[in-house]
Amino acid sequence: MTDAPPPVDLRTDVPHPARVYDFYLGGKDHFGADREFGRKILSLCPQLRPLALANRRFLARSVGVLARDYGVRQFLDLGTGLPTSPNLHEVAQGAAPESRVVYVDNDPIVLVHARALLTSRPEGSTDYVDSDVVDIDRIMHQAARTLDFSQPVAVSALALFHFLPDPAPADLLARLRDRLAPGSFLTISHVLPALREVADAYQGAMGLGTLRGKDEITALFGDFELLDPGLVDPYLWRPDLAPQEVAPTEELAGLGASAVARKPTN
Known part of the structure; x- marks a missing residue:
C-alpha cells in the first residue's frame, strides 16, 4: 500500500455512506446504524438497492469493454469505497x-479494508492511494508508482460526484482531463434529481448530497467523446454484454445516469 493505515475510530454508532452502500449491495461491512439508515432510505425509495446493484454491474461491464475492446491496461479508480467483489x-x-490498477479514497473506513483490493494477479499490479479525490496532484504523483500517465489510463468515478458540492467535480475533472494522455477514458455514474428525497435524507444525516441533471453530468466529461450508447441509466449501458444479470426495468428509469467517454487522439 502507498500509505500506512492510521488509527481509525469507526464510529459504528452513526451511519456512514460507504457502509450504507455496502448494506444496499448485500455486503457484510456495516453496522446497526448503517442498516437503520439504509432501511429508512429504502422505505423512501425501494429502487435504491437494485440501482446500487445496477451501478456495480455497470462497473463490471464498462471495465470489461475497455480492457477487451480498447486494450486498456491501466485503471485509476476514484472514490473506491468498500471492497465488493x-x-x-x-x-x-x-x-x-497484466492490467495495473490504482484505487483512491481518503475514507479511513475504506483504508482499513483496502488490503482486500491488493490481491493482484502476478502478471499485473494493484495499489491504494490514501488521498482526497480533489487533490489531483497528489493522486497522480502517488499513482505514477504503478501507472504510466504518458499512456492511456481509464479513470472511473462511480457513485462519487453526487457526494461532492459544486464546483469541486468540474474543477478536479478539468485538471485531470488535461493531464491524461490521448486515448484515455473517463467513466462516471451519478444519481439524478428524481432522488431529491433521498439526497435530502443524506444531507440531513451526513451533510452529503448534490443532485445534478443530465446536462450537468455530461458537462463533466468536457471534450471527451461519449462511447455508445451515451449517457444512460446504468442498466441500459451495453446490457447485451450480460443479459442474464441486466434485466431492463422501468422501476429504475430516470434515477441514475452512467457513461464512458474517450479523450480524442488527434
Missing part, C-alpha cells in the same frame, strides 16, 4: 492479467 482489478485482470 468483483472489484475493478478482478474484472480488468480477468480480461487482461
Whole structure:
C-alpha cells in the first residue's frame, strides 16, 4: 500500500455512506446504524438497492469493454469505497492479467479494508492511494508508482460526484482531463434529481448530497467523446454484454445516469 493505515475510530454508532452502500449491495461491512439508515432510505425509495446493484454491474461491464475492446491496461479508480467483489482489478485482470490498477479514497473506513483490493494477479499490479479525490496532484504523483500517465489510463468515478458540492467535480475533472494522455477514458455514474428525497435524507444525516441533471453530468466529461450508447441509466449501458444479470426495468428509469467517454487522439 502507498500509505500506512492510521488509527481509525469507526464510529459504528452513526451511519456512514460507504457502509450504507455496502448494506444496499448485500455486503457484510456495516453496522446497526448503517442498516437503520439504509432501511429508512429504502422505505423512501425501494429502487435504491437494485440501482446500487445496477451501478456495480455497470462497473463490471464498462471495465470489461475497455480492457477487451480498447486494450486498456491501466485503471485509476476514484472514490473506491468498500471492497465488493468483483472489484475493478478482478474484472480488468480477468480480461487482461497484466492490467495495473490504482484505487483512491481518503475514507479511513475504506483504508482499513483496502488490503482486500491488493490481491493482484502476478502478471499485473494493484495499489491504494490514501488521498482526497480533489487533490489531483497528489493522486497522480502517488499513482505514477504503478501507472504510466504518458499512456492511456481509464479513470472511473462511480457513485462519487453526487457526494461532492459544486464546483469541486468540474474543477478536479478539468485538471485531470488535461493531464491524461490521448486515448484515455473517463467513466462516471451519478444519481439524478428524481432522488431529491433521498439526497435530502443524506444531507440531513451526513451533510452529503448534490443532485445534478443530465446536462450537468455530461458537462463533466468536457471534450471527451461519449462511447455508445451515451449517457444512460446504468442498466441500459451495453446490457447485451450480460443479459442474464441486466434485466431492463422501468422501476429504475430516470434515477441514475452512467457513461464512458474517450479523450480524442488527434
